[in-house]
């Protein structure tokens with residue numbers, strides 16, 4: 680099937696749909712200049728996740744971990760949502776029951792105007808008290824450029840930690856519940872994810888098991904490519920734009 684035929688096939692399915700769920704990963708932000716994790720030039724090519732994205736790494740060297748998150752916050756603050764984010768924001772208003780589950784912590788979906796984003800792996804722009812002192816909310820938004828790393832909790836003086844889900848940590852129960860509800864859909868589309876990190880990697884096939892038509896958009900094949908009904912090989916900012924033009 681040519682890419683054009685695949686684009687038309689997805690557009691055809693979307694034209695008559697109302698319950699549409701999209702699962703996104705780092706590939707959606709690639710065109711905004713945000714490196715992915717595992718692609719070429721990806722973050723995990725130059726850093727070891729166990730040195731930067733685990734609670735043990737933070738306990739060992741909170742300053743190193745914060746230097747890395749502060750760098751990423753700076754990168755994202757200077758970036759702009761791209762066409763992929765824009766199309767999904769349009770779809771969030773087009774489809775009566777649209778759900779977007781993102782693994783991305785950059786907040787670019789929200790900046791593009793998508794509401795009700797399910798942040799499966801948390802947010803770069805949120806923090807929480809490492810000591811869980813209980814005198815602050817479980818996590819809260821803090822977009823400041825910290826002049827001291829690690830930043831401190833105003834209530835107990837302990838360290839603040841980034842509001843992201845690290846390897847080995849559970850997904851927020853609210854995000855899990857909202858994602859479970861979102862999988863009852865007519866169409867589930869996975870965009871820009873390598874489909875190797877669970878439980879997020881199992882979402883599109885779980886929707887398929889509930890009867891949804893499933894599709895994937897990614898320039899490269901992933902472990903999910905053979906499991907979905909339609910795999911479209913191409914960059915999200917281009918393929919989503921072309922699908923949208925046919926709606």
Ligand code: APR
Nearest residue numbers: 704705706709715716717718782871872873876899914915
């Ligand atoms: N459009 C669509 N997909 C793209 C594009 C693009 N322009 N550029 C790259 N990709 C694809 C790559 O082919 C790759 O399959 O995006 C995928 C990015 O994969 P990862 O870097 O593994 O990112 P992701 O799947 O989001 O990672 C999952 O792992 O490191 C943790 O918590 C982190 O949320 C992250 C999770």
